[in-house]
Amino acid sequence: MSFAAVVIEPWLLICCAVLSLAVLGRAAWLFPWQRLEKDRPLQHRLLGATLFVALLWQLRAQAVDWLTLHLLLTVLLTLVFTAPLALLANALVNVAMIMLGKVAWPLLGVNVLVTGVVPALVTVGLWRLVDRRLPDNLFVYLFVCGFFGAALATLMSGLCTVGLVLVGATSPEVLRLVHDHALFLPLLMPSEAFITGMLLSLLLVYHPHWVMTFDSHRYIDTK
DSSP states (O other): OEEOSOOBOHHHHHHHHHHHHHHHHHHHHHSOHHHHHHOHHHHHHHHHHHHHHHHHTTSOEEEETTEEEOOOOHHHHHHHHOHHHHHHHHHHHHHHHHHTTSSOGGGHHHHHIIIIIHHHHHHHHHHHHHHHTSOSOHHHIIIIIIIIHHHHHHHHHHHHHHHHHHHHBSOHHHHHHHHHHHTTHHHHHHHHHHHHHHHHHHHHHHOGGGOTTOOHIIIIITO
16 A cells, blocks of 8 residues: 555655655665675566566555555565565655656655555564574464565554554545545455465475575475
């Protein structure tokens, strides 16, 4: 889900943009970009995944005038490419939506926050839990990070959307539509979880080395 029209106070839009930029900058600072420069297949996979997500975002439902509903796939991108590259891909997709005229440009920062930063942080938190606390089991990784992680990330993204509207809405009519939007969350969560889990399952079966947060030696070879 992402904002499609300006319904938030300008000061909150600026705060969201600054926060999104800070997270993107932090992720860019920590990621070893030399690895991406030297790994041509990784570059191709990242560009292909970004294009795939951009095309998938075209399948969007206009729930209300100010909000569109669509799959995020940020959890899948984070698990496959790690958070820095996932945030880069998400930012590119959001820019593409603006260039295609689907979204107003002032909403870039808030949309990156809702569709990218929040789901990525949820995914990183669950992945660290699985990596450090839970048994080294393929299905634990798949179901906790993939299925449950996608559902939880969708929920948190939806709650963040609702919270931003409640704090910074400019129209009283928008506040009445928040309840309608909240009704869509139970429908979005299982669909996001199913698509993410299914695609992650296929990758783990056929190309586990593509999933950068997955250690095939740890989860498969040692069993």
